[in-house]
Amino acid sequence: MTAHSPGTGRATAPGTRRALWPGRSGQAFVGAYTVLLVAFGVVPTGYAIYFAFTDGGGNFTVLSNFTEAVSDFRFASAVGHVALYLLWWLVSLVVLVVGLALLLHRLAATGVSRALRFLYYVPGALAGAASVMVWLFVLDPTVSPAGVLLRALGFHTFGEVIAPGHLPVLFTLIAFWTGAGGWIVVMYGALNNIPADILEAARIDGAGAWQTARRIQIPLLRKWIVYMVILAFAGGTQLFVEPQLLSQASVGVAGRDYSLNQLAYDFAFQNNDVNTAAAVSVELLVVGLVVAGVFVARSGFFDAD
Amino acid sequence: MTAKVSPVAHTPGIRRRTGLLTAAGALALVTVAACGSGGGGTGGGSRDAFHPVKQTGGALTVWVDSSRMPAAKLYQQQHPSVKLNIVSYDGDANGSNYLRTKVSLFNRTRKGWPDVVFSTQNNETTWAVDAGFTAPLNKGLIPASTLSGWAKGANDPCTVNGTLYCLRNDLAQTVLWYDAPLMKQWGYQVPQTWEQYQALGQKVAAEHPGYLVGSAGDSWAPELYMWSSKCGANQITGPKALKVDTTGPNCTRMASLLDTLIKNKTMSLSSVFSSDFDKNQAGKILMLPGPSWFGGALFQGTFKTPAHRIAVAPMPKWSAEADTTAGNVGGGTWLMSAHSTNLKAAADFLTWVTTSDDYQGKLAPGYPAYAPVAKDWLAAQSSSGYFADDIAAPLQAAANQVWPGWGYGQFSQEAVWAATVTPKLTAGQSIVSLLPAWKSSIVNYARSNGYKVTE
Numbered sequence: 001m002t003a004h005s006p007g008t009g010r011a012t013a014p015g016t017r018r019a020l021w022p023g024r025s026g027q028a029f030v031g032a033y034t035v036l037l038v039a040f041g042v043v044p045t046g047y048a049i050y051f052a053f054t055d056g057g058g059n060f061t062v063l064s065n066f067t068e069a070v071s072d073f074r075f076a077s078a079v080g081h082v083a084l085y086l087l088w089w090l091v092s093l094v095v096l097v098v099g100l101a102l103l104l105h106r107l108a109a110t111g112v113s114r115a116l117r118f119l120y121y122v123p124g125a126l127a128g129a130a131s132v133m134v135w136l137f138v139l140d141p142t143v144s145p146a147g148v149l150l151r152a153l154g155f156h157t158f159g160e161v162i163a164p165g166h167l168p169v170l171f172t173l174i175a176f177w178t179g180a181g182g183w184i185v186v187m188y189g190a191l192n193n194i195p196a197d198i199l200e201a202a203r204i205d206g207a208g209a210w211q212t213a214r215r216i217q218i219p220l221l222r223k224w225i226v227y228m229v230i231l232a233f234a235g236g237t238q239l240f241v242e243p244q245l246l247s248q249a250s251v252g253v254a255g256r257d258y259s260l261n262q263l264a265y266d267f268a269f270q271n272n273d274v275n276t277a278a279a280v281s282v283e284l285l286v287v288g289l290v291v292a293g294v295f296v297a298r299s300g301f302f303d304a305d
Numbered sequence: 306m307t308a309k310v311s312p313v314a315h316t317p318g319i320r321r322r323t324g325l326l327t328a329a330g331a332l333a334l335v336t337v338a339a340c341g342s343g344g345g346g347t348g349g350g351s352r353d354a355f356h357p358v359k360q361t362g363g364a365l366t367v368w369v370d371s372s373r374m375p376a377a378k379l380y381q382q383q384h385p386s387v388k389l390n391i392v393s394y395d396g397d398a399n400g401s402n403y404l405r406t407k408v409s410l411f412n413r414t415r416k417g418w419p420d421v422v423f424s425t426q427n428n429e430t431t432w433a434v435d436a437g438f439t440a441p442l443n444k445g446l447i448p449a450s451t452l453s454g455w456a457k458g459a460n461d462p463c464t465v466n467g468t469l470y471c472l473r474n475d476l477a478q479t480v481l482w483y484d485a486p487l488m489k490q491w492g493y494q495v496p497q498t499w500e501q502y503q504a505l506g507q508k509v510a511a512e513h514p515g516y517l518v519g520s521a522g523d524s525w526a527p528e529l530y531m532w533s534s535k536c537g538a539n540q541i542t543g544p545k546a547l548k549v550d551t552t553g554p555n556c557t558r559m560a561s562l563l564d565t566l567i568k569n570k571t572m573s574l575s576s577v578f579s580s581d582f583d584k585n586q587a588g589k590i591l592m593l594p595g596p597s598w599f600g601g602a603l604f605q606g607t608f609k610t611p612a613h614r615i616a617v618a619p620m621p622k623w624s625a626e627a628d629t630t631a632g633n634v635g636g637g638t639w640l641m642s643a644h645s646t647n648l649k650a651a652a653d654f655l656t657w658v659t660t661s662d663d664y665q666g667k668l669a670p671g672y673p674a675y676a677p678v679a680k681d682w683l684a685a686q687s688s689s690g691y692f693a694d695d696i697a698a699p700l701q702a703a704a705n706q707v708w709p710g711w712g713y714g715q716f717s718q719e720a721v722w723a724a725t726v727t728p729k730l731t732a733g734q735s736i737v738s739l740l741p742a743w744k745s746s747i748v749n750y751a752r753s754n755g756y757k758v759t760e
Contacts, residue, residue, distance in 0.1 A: 073749045142580040157581045159731040252723035269406045
């Protein structure tokens, strides 16, 4: 918005201005972003940290909110649920997104690629909660368009489909369907950035599709993959909408108190205990930051190419 | 807090909206994390003395669920001079906690409270009084002569330390619904005892496989079966005290009856409002123990069972006992905001909506809690010609048979049962074997809500 349209009436300006303030448009963009980041990211985070270390009266409590959260009877199982879900979600995300992006790239010459890219991306066009709603119907054998498949797998009622042991896989399916399309398109873009002459050279050296992918494309995609894993990990630990909606749809049979974020929500609104809720949020933040730190350090994410 | 109460609250449409509201709730959580203010403790604490805010009048904001929308609209029609702002919300159905979440946010921003709210939950006072949200109704706002008209015990869930903080909308006493022509055709007698009920279930399994004598697939199964069997799983002995016993004889006798019937498949494990039940089982009901609102909301509304089939009998009793006891599945409540700037108009609305013959007697989907109009409601049901028999006598009798030993706590017994027992039942375990797990789950939830638990 702000780029180079400063003084509307001054026709001579642009060239000179750009010389005087190089990168001005970039700064403007970053400036706007920073305002939003502070308002909706930094301040709330600071507020949550303040809450996490104080009690209802604003007194400093050291770690008592954290110990209260951890000692809650739902905490350990919520950690287990989220860990299992993350395992499924991250592995399937990395393997399938990279695989599908490579496939797209190979098909780039044909018209199929464009159609597929569109197809992958469509679910992402639905807002988060709405796309989960779709799944509540897909998973009910009585009304599901995939009912035949569900019955073939031995599931005849919604209750059988949403048995506790199935939940990590179901949430992974939902998350993949709603979120992976965007990443496939991003990876595809990254693949297009690999210079054609490198691929050409590989081909001349006798590398097939598999070897090109393994030795050339995936190593060059590494930073993108790390970036995806960091964001997917942070998003995955904050699992909320899927179990919460499932819990509503199943009238509490499945998905209640399933994730850490739901536990925080319960603390805040069921027990009117915002401080313990904030402690859970801060724990999630710390875990997310630590994991991101490890990945960045081990992958050389910020190294210059 | 999962009590659904209101019949229609279980249709898929409402469910979907509940989901979206939950998403809104998620946003609200983020917002709160962002901009909550100090106090994580209780809100107002206006329990001792009620100090109304300055009465400036103005529009009356009323929150209702979709089933109560006709009530608000009819009031507006009959009172054109009142400026009414009607807001539709999910009625807190299925324990959505929407009202509680919103009130806790309003308490932080110090504005935005609705003047009058309908809730499908009847345990709202357990938090709303502490949050300073509800106005005391029997301290001058509504005359005692009006309040004396409520059915015996109907306003118990609304009463905290002798002060009335809400008004019960409808009763949800349980009865035994059955298909009268089918019973006659097959030469069966309506069971009067649970022993006869079980024997009939076994007979049906042998003679007419596929037909049902009940359903235990809903989250209110404990209120339907355990409550009416006088199982002491939910004895509220004080404001923050609970006694839990799920393994006593009153509990095990019902659990093993249910296990027998689940095993021979005459007791369904699907929720009566599920698409599965509607499609595969709704046409195969011989008997169905259920609350008073099953008649209109379930048989007539959801299943579209033809007229002249459905009849009502009292809940069976145990042969060893003299009296019939009933359970209760919901029954909504009306709350009035203590923050209202228009208490008089709010009280007028509240009185009208709970006691008027035009709404409660003629339009309301559930059995009115206000006794004088209940008679008219029953008469209207009879004259509709839908039921095979007169349903008034058994429903009226059941209204006084609800066992008082099952309380209204701050956490939802239905949610505990749904999360602890239902998935394992679906996986093939027996209720008898799940009773100890049910107990420890109740104890956990009670303690996390600050209850002192005795076992």
